[in-house]
Amino acid sequence: MTDVTEQDSGAGSDRAAHLRERMVAELIGNGDIVSGPVEAAMRTVAREVFVPEVGLEDAYNAYDAVVTKRDGNGNAVSSVSAPQAQAAMLEQADLGPGMRVLEVGSGGCNAAYLAELVGPTGAVVSVDIDEDVVERARRLLAKAGYPRVDVVLADAELGVPEHAPYDRILVTAGAWDVPPAWFSQLVEGGVLVAPLRVRGLTRTVSLALADGHLSSRSTRLFGFVPMRGTGAHDGMLWELRDGEIGLRFDDVFDGDPALLKDVFDGERTDVWSGATIGRTELLATVQMWLATALPGFCTVVVDKARATGVVSLPGNRTSALGAVDGANLAYVTTRATDDEDLVEFGVHAYGPQALRLAEETAEHLRTWSRVHRGGPGPRITVHPAGTADDELPDGRVVDKTHSRVTISWPIAANVAPGREALHHPTE
Numbered sequence: 001m002t003d004v005t006e007q008d009s010g011a012g013s014d015r016a017a018h019l020r021e022r023m024v025a026e027l028i029g030n031g032d033i034v035s036g037p038v039e040a041a042m043r044t045v046a047r048e049v050f051v052p053e054v055g056l057e058d059a060y061n062a063y064d065a066v067v068t069k070r071d072g073n074g075n076a077v078s079s080v081s082a083p084q085a086q087a088a089m090l091e092q093a094d095l096g097p098g099m100r101v102l103e104v105g106s107g108g109c110n111a112a113y114l115a116e117l118v119g120p121t122g123a124v125v126s127v128d129i130d131e132d133v134v135e136r137a138r139r140l141l142a143k144a145g146y147p148r149v150d151v152v153l154a155d156a157e158l159g160v161p162e163h164a165p166y167d168r169i170l171v172t173a174g175a176w177d178v179p180p181a182w183f184s185q186l187v188e189g190g191v192l193v194a195p196l197r198v199r200g201l202t203r204t205v206s207l208a209l210a211d212g213h214l215s216s217r218s219t220r221l222f223g224f225v226p227m228r229g230t231g232a233h234d235g236m237l238w239e240l241r242d243g244e245i246g247l248r249f250d251d252v253f254d255g256d257p258a259l260l261k262d263v264f265d266g267e268r269t270d271v272w273s274g275a276t277i278g279r280t281e282l283l284a285t286v287q288m289w290l291a292t293a294l295p296g297f298c299t300v301v302v303d304k305a306r307a308t309g310v311v312s313l314p315g316n317r318t319s320a321l322g323a324v325d326g327a328n329l330a331y332v333t334t335r336a337t338d339d340e341d342l343v344e345f346g347v348h349a350y351g352p353q354a355l356r357l358a359e360e361t362a363e364h365l366r367t368w369s370r371v372h373r374g375g376p377g378p379r380i381t382v383h384p385a386g387t388a389d390d391e392l393p394d395g396r397v398v399d400k401t402h403s404r405v406t407i408s409w410p411i412a413a414n415v416a417p418g419r420e421a422l423h424h425p426t427e
């Protein structure tokens with residue numbers, strides 16, 4: 001890995017220009033860049049200026065983020081996002097000249113793309129909670145020729161009221177909730193694009209604001225560093241068997257972990273669903289369907305260092321989708337079929353009513369296979385907390401601190417094709 005030198009940095013460098021063209025062509029080929037303005041912005045910005053710690057090849061790798069800061073445990077707390085995620089989010093945001101945009105999370109690079117897209121009559125405000133990140137973004141934006149981007153040091157939980165309202169808000173850190181400021185600082189008809197975590201699953205959703213609530217327009221799958229500050233959310237972890245097995249619940253779940261203390265001491269019940277999935281097919285809709293359908297949905301995580309095989313998963317997998325119901329626990333697994341391209345979903349369950357919970361879970365898998373497999377995925381709406389139940393659409397309601405998120409499943413045939421695109425090569 002070589003550092004970018006004065007000689008090969010900047011939009012004028014032949015090598016950088018060549019790699020930029022290659023990256024843009026790749027993103028067009030994948031369907032991540034679909035519009036002329038996003039293509040033009042990504043062809044224009046000298047991305048390498050924003051990641052001076054890596055060489056040009058890494059700066060223009062379409063699929064990898066460049067981590068720019070880690071915490072004491074080595075976890076990434078800041079990065080310049082992968083070009084693919086940036087392109088997809090810019091497309092989801094549907095930006096135009098003259099718009100006022102708030103970016104939550106500053107790396108400099110994405111703000112430069114935003115500045116290109118809104119042009120000289122628009123405005124870009126980028127907010128970050130981390131002083132180092134803010135200083136770096138300001139310095140590199142000036143160097144790259146974007147001194148008009150306003151980089152603000154603040155916790156984005158409160159937005160940036162002094163420059164509001166915004167036509168677009170792009171959130172580039174993983175969000176668990178939609179705080180009131182993001183509603184109030186967005187114009188009516190404005191769009192919020194955010195990686196929103198619901199039931200432990202993160203989906204990058206483009207949501208339009210109308211009549212006081214947000215409705216999804218498109219969904220993509222990308223991972224981001226988690227939100228810090230007031231909006232940080234850890235969820236809940238139940239540890240079983242001295243920490244060998246963890247059950248992660250992302251939202252409020254009022255079960256009783258004591259009921260599961262000895263759950264693995266009983267016999268295991270297996271139910272095979274007959275529902276299959278391609279080995280390379282995306283798990284996105286089946287994950288979200290189970291998260292919607294199962295009231296006690298959780299993620300079952302195995303600590304590799306302590307694993308005794310009591311939770312048995314194929315290959316090297318150490319986590320599975322699961323559900324808790326009273327003193328019963330079920331998790332989803334797969335097995336090979338006669339067709340080498342397909343695996344079959346099944347359920348392993350423990351507890352006094354293991355068979356009932358396993359059958360119920362298997363039936364949800366069959367429903368997914370029959371009705372939603374390859375379909376448009378769920379529609380997500382976000383209402384402010386306190387919205388009455390009868391004002392919410394039909395669907396699974398997930399209550400957050402500041403908002404009520406509803407996940408509904410339109411039947412594929414009733415939805416215009418392409419309105420919801422769920423595709424990501426790595427998940």
Ligand SMILES: C[S@@+](CC[C@H](N)C(=O)[O-])C[C@H]1O[C@@H](n2cnc3c(N)ncnc32)[C@H](O)[C@@H]1O
Pocket residue numbers: 077078079080081082086103104105106107108109110111127128129130133154155156157172173224225226227228229230231
């Ligand atoms: C993935 S990075 C941003 C990438 C950037 N948009 C780019 O150019 O690719 C996410 C950033 O969000 C910031 N962040 C996390 N929580 C925040 C909060 N509550 N308010 C503002 N920024 C926050 C982190 O400090 C981090 O720098």
